[in-house]
Amino acid sequence: GAVVSQHPSRVICKSGTSVKIECRSLDFQATTMFWYRQFPKQSLMLMATSNEGSKATYEQGVEKDKFLINHASLTLSTLTVTSAHPEDSSFYICSARDGEQGENTEAFFGQGTRLTVV
Amino acid sequence: AQKVTQAQTEISVVEKEDVTLDCVYETRDTTYYLFWYKQPPSGELVFLIRRNSFDEQNEISGRYSWNFQKSTSSFNFTITASQVVDSAVYFCALSEPRSNYQLIWGAGTKLIIKP
Numbered sequence: 001g002a003v004v005s006q007h008p009s010r011v012i013c014k015s016g017t018s019v020k021i022e023c024r025s026l027d028f029q030a031t032t033m034f035w036y037r038q039f040p041k042q043s044l045m046l047m048a049t050s051n052e053g054s055k056a057t058y059e060q061g062v063e064k065d066k067f068l069i070n071h072a073s074l075t076l077s078t079l080t081v082t083s084a085h086p087e088d089s090s091f092y093i094c095s096a097r098d099g100e101q102g103e104n105t106e107a108f109f110g111q112g113t114r115l116t117v118v
Numbered sequence: 119a120q121k122v123t124q125a126q127t128e129i130s131v132v133e134k135e136d137v138t139l140d141c142v143y144e145t146r147d148t149t150y151y152l153f154w155y156k157q158p159p160s161g162e163l164v165f166l167i168r169r170n171s172f173d174e175q176n177e178i179s180g181r182y183s184w185n186f187q188k189s190t191s192s193f194n195f196t197i198t199a200s201q202v203v204d205s206a207v208y209f210c211a212l213s214e215p216r217s218n219y220q221l222i223w224g225a226g227t228k229l230i231i232k233p
Contacts, residue, residue: 034220043209043223044163091161095221106153107221109163 006110023094
């Protein structure tokens with residue numbers, strides 16, 4: 001299957017600082033990327049849908065000023081958690097679809113980033 | 119209302135036993151897609167299968183098999199001769215046009231295979 005690389009896999013930051021998470025599609029062009037948050041023992045919660053060259057679409061209840069998403073190229077999307085607080089500690093996962101295969105195909109996932117805010 | 123229901127929160131079996139993970143879905147679209155993903159303890163999500171609504175053939179891939187029954191809106195996943203490495207959380211998901219093909223996730227079933 002297609003490869004999606006997410007970096008870093010684990011990050012610890014101080015409260016009040018910002019953290020950037022990168023999501024790259026390595027062998028395909030991803031016109032759409034998705035950012036999820038997963039709390040312990042829970043399912044994935046979609047935060048936002050990121051389209052290359054346009055503004056991200058955020059799900060209800062997700063603060064767009066706190067979770068900045070940039071999808072500047074067909075292979076890279078970034079999620080920046082601004083002014084992080086301990087309640088932002090979570091597992092963040094990105095996924096991407098191969099734009100040439102259509103929107104109803106499987107999404108491929110990055111390895112996830114475990115963010116701990118202290 | 120839950121669109122994807124995985125009623126089994128956790129299943130524990132002894133190695134080499136067969137185990138079935140249930141998934142029941144709800145949609146009003148006639149064209150839709152169903153998925154299974156595996157999430158091992160490391161956290162990454164591994165794609166297992168995609169099935170479209172027009173293909174009701176059961177699929178077998180090694181020790182894995184899937185039973186798609188439109189009549190009962192179910193897409194169950196069976197692992198035969200389970201192994202310890204199968205221990206993970208398994209998610210069923212639905213993709214439908216009216217939701218812009220965003221993945222709608224079940225709550226997941228944690229599968230524990232004991233040696």
